[in-house]
Amino acid sequence: MEKKAEVIIIGAGPAGSTAATVLARRNFDILLIDKCQFPRDKVCGGVLTAKSMKLLEKIHPGVVFSLNLKPITKVSFGYPGTERKNESITYIYKKPLFYVATRKELDNALMENALRNGAKYENDAIIRIERLDDGFICHGRSGNTYSAPYVVIAAGVFGHNLLENTSKISYSIAYKAQTASVPITTATINFHDFGYTWILPGKGFFNVGIGSYDNSLTYADAENIVKKLFNFPIGKLNAAPLPMFDKTISVDLNNMVPGCLFVGDSGGFVDPWTGEGISFAMETGFCSAKAIIEKGGDRLKVNDDFLGRIRRIGIHLQIAGILREKLTTTLPERFDLLSDIRMAKLLYVYLNGYLKGIDRLMIKGFFFQGVKGIETR
Numbered sequence: 001m002e003k004k005a006e007v008i009i010i011g012a013g014p015a016g017s018t019a020a021t022v023l024a025r026r027n028f029d030i031l032l033i034d035k036c037q038f039p040r041d042k043v044c045g046g047v048l049t050a051k052s053m054k055l056l057e058k059i060h061p062g063v064v065f066s067l068n069l070k071p072i073t074k075v076s077f078g079y080p081g082t083e084r085k086n087e088s089i090t091y092i093y094k095k096p097l098f099y100v101a102t103r104k105e106l107d108n109a110l111m112e113n114a115l116r117n118g119a120k121y122e123n124d125a126i127i128r129i130e131r132l133d134d135g136f137i138c139h140g141r142s143g144n145t146y147s148a149p150y151v152v153i154a155a156g157v158f159g160h161n162l163l164e165n166t167s168k169i170s171y172s173i174a175y176k177a178q179t180a181s182v183p184i185t186t187a188t189i190n191f192h193d194f195g196y197t198w199i200l201p202g203k204g205f206f207n208v209g210i211g212s213y214d215n216s217l218t219y220a221d222a223e224n225i226v227k228k229l230f231n232f233p234i235g236k237l238n239a240a241p242l243p244m245f246d247k248t249i250s251v252d253l254n255n256m257v258p259g260c261l262f263v264g265d266s267g268g269f270v271d272p273w274t275g276e277g278i279s280f281a282m283e284t285g286f287c288s289a290k291a292i293i294e295k296g297g298d299r300l301k302v303n304d305d306f307l308g309r310i311r312r313i314g315i316h317l318q319i320a321g322i323l324r325e326k327l328t329t330t331l332p333e334r335f336d337l338l339s340d341i342r343m344a345k346l347l348y349v350y351l352n353g354y355l356k357g358i359d360r361l362m363i364k365g366f367f368f369q370g371v372k373g374i375e376t377r
């Protein structure tokens with residue numbers, strides 16, 4: 001069967017559901033296609049920063065109130081792999097640094113919001129996209145085809161493979177488990193030689209995970225490390241890739257085919273310092289919708305318009321790359337840096353919005369008054 005729409009959106013994660021909501025609200029005929037039946041889970045820390053919260057309130061008003069979010073005002077950091085294994089540094093903030101959500105609940109709420117606004121949903125896996133002079137035909141595993149003049153690819157980190165292209169996004173691997181209880185009360189992030197681990201308290205659950213800075217950490221390694229490091233029973237570990245932002249690749253992908261935009265993980269839009277991707281998924285989804293609404297009469301102009309709209313995200317993500325290199329990967333030697341209150345301030349300001357430069361970050365951090373204290377142990 002062939003189905004037609006004005007815009008086809010592949011993937012109903014935060015990127016796809018946001019694009020669908022914004023376009024459907026402007027009466028575009030939208031087909032939102034996902035290979036999963038919703039509600040579905042996604043391997044993720046579930047951290048919603050102020051950037052994510054602002055976007056949720058702006059684009060999906062009402063959804064925030066329906067979610068069971070746990071506010072986090074205390075975060076501990078440690079470097080257990082060294083002789084400093086018993087030391088930790090805890091930042092305590094006056095307002096939440098972030099909230100913890102479950103992706104099952106969040107993504108389902110966003111997807112339902114898109115449908116409430118008029119988008120249509122199709123449960124199918126797209127296996128190939130055929131390019132025509134005036135649009136696209138997306139071929140589903142079911143045998144159905146879906147055609148439209150515009151396609152937004154929001155299908156997660158491997159979405160860029162749906163069209164033949166030479167720009168390949170590289171990625172790191174992370175593993176996550178959900179667990180009923182752990183013997184800690186604060187959010188904890190520890191740095192190790194292989195990467196990092198996290199324990200995040202949610203409402204009625206703990207989100208536990210392990211990540212690496214590249215894709216070399218195997219499932220067996222992750223299981224062994226977790227058994228050694230966590231002295232409490234944890235649920236089943238699930239793996240997922242985390243795209244590594246590379247400006248050239250993200251721009252190339254979005255310059256490749258008129259009328260085809262790559263958003264969220266499919267465009268590589270994840271913060272290389274913190275691993276935050278939900279806000280960038282919603283923001284790039286929003287920008288793709290805006291580009292189609294504003295320049296939809298001319299397929300050649302849509303891609304340029306989109307790239308113009310995401311320029312500030314690109315600047316932020318490039319700064320993130322510098323912070324990752326200067327701070328995280330050299331952390332063993334710089335662990336004392338973490339006990340400096342300026343780092344606690346910088347982290348809050350950094351997570352709160354898009355940055356225009358490192359100097360601006362420093363200045364904003366200097367004047368920030370929201371740190372209640374720092375505890376070192």
Ligand SMILES: Cc1cc2nc3c(=O)[nH]c(=O)nc-3n(C[C@H](O)[C@H](O)[C@H](O)COP(=O)(O)OP(=O)(O)OC[C@H]3O[C@@H](n4cnc5c(N)ncnc54)[C@H](O)[C@@H]3O)c2cc1C
Nearest residue numbers: 011013014015035044045046047126156174264265277278
């Ligand atoms: C372990 C881990 C922890 C993370 N923790 C955080 C965190 O705490 N906070 C944060 O902000 N970010 C975090 N991230 C990043 C975040 O999960 C992603 O950046 C975010 O989910 C990207 O959203 P998206 O909409 O682009 O893609 P996704 O959320 O991956 O959604 C893609 C959708 O596309 C569908 N799909 C895929 N292929 C096809 C196909 N061929 N046809 C049809 N449908 C398809 C999938 O079923 C899925 O529903 C984490 C990532 C990992 C791996």
